[in-house]
Amino acid sequence: MARPARFTADDILDGAARALLSIGPSLTIADIARAIEGPSGSIYHRFASREELLGRLWLRSIGRFHEDLLEAMALPDPWAAIAASARCVPDFCRRHPAQARSMLLFSRARLLEAGPASLREDARGVNDAIDEAQVDLAQRAYGAEADARLEVLSVAIRQSPYGITRPFIGREMPPWLDDAVVAASLAIARLEVRPD
Template sequence: MKFSADDILDAAARVVLTRSGSPPVAEIAREVGAPVGSVYYRFASRDELLVSLWLRSVRDFQQGFMAACRLEPAADAVVAAARHIPVYCREHPAEARAMTLYRQAELVRAAPESLRDEVATVNDQVNALSLELTRRRYGVADEWRTTLLTTATRQCPYGLVRPHLGGPIPDWIDDATAACARAIAALGD
């Protein structure tokens, strides 16, 4: 039986969801039902496998976040982008947990050489859309308002969700995230 890279990444995500920290390749191989050699056939190292999982999870999350950032009017886009975080994490718990494996700033230096460029640029499109949302919301994208929008749409929602990753994310967090996003964004008016 052949195992695709996605089969192995799916298994890695399931394993990451059930444990803290980075899982050993043998555990991932057991989860997918493949010999360890099949895992190493697709991924040169455990680091390459786990960084690939992180990248896939980040890109998947970003699709909905970017769609929310494009909504009109801009004030609704701010709230939708913030709400996307708890909704996505509730609907995709394994990917949400996988995104906590690394911090991009650290991973840029530590990722396998073959993935460093992708790691370095993975947030470029999201950052550009966030800057554009700041301009749409306020008419200007100065440092203060850019910081407000980043806090409203990313930092605050993530802070509310993070303690619940790996378990159920209470529904009330969606409304709390929306309320926080509105209040924080209003500071720039």
């Protein structure tokens, strides 16, 4: 029908992720073009702007990470699920360093309030599946107290593991990191909530 594409959208996102690893978050379109060994024009053929490209990269990375996370959260025993969710983070970051780096680019909140309109909708729904699984997990772990502990659980299985792992992204991750992350998560998840 027409000239075949030399670069798919995913090719470009892959290139951007690689450039991100070596250059950092201030990577330019020229850097991405270098990474895919192609011209900048081809990039704009797929993405409307730099902002949209990076947003899509973030969304893709988060989505892939969530696949792993959802599996861990679904383990029958709730405390095993919490531990597995935590371990999931350093594990994913070790296996996919470029995607790990991409996940640092944005946050859902930042994308919603300042990102390109074309990303808003996808950004809005990005956490839906996880949120649902989290409510379920809280129910199983805490029973009647589930509501009060939902926010703490979120820190336990996502923010804390990611925060601890984060400084190691781009460097070598020590083998004991996984145990540290799990220990921290369980400690937070077991925290008493005091009413005030």
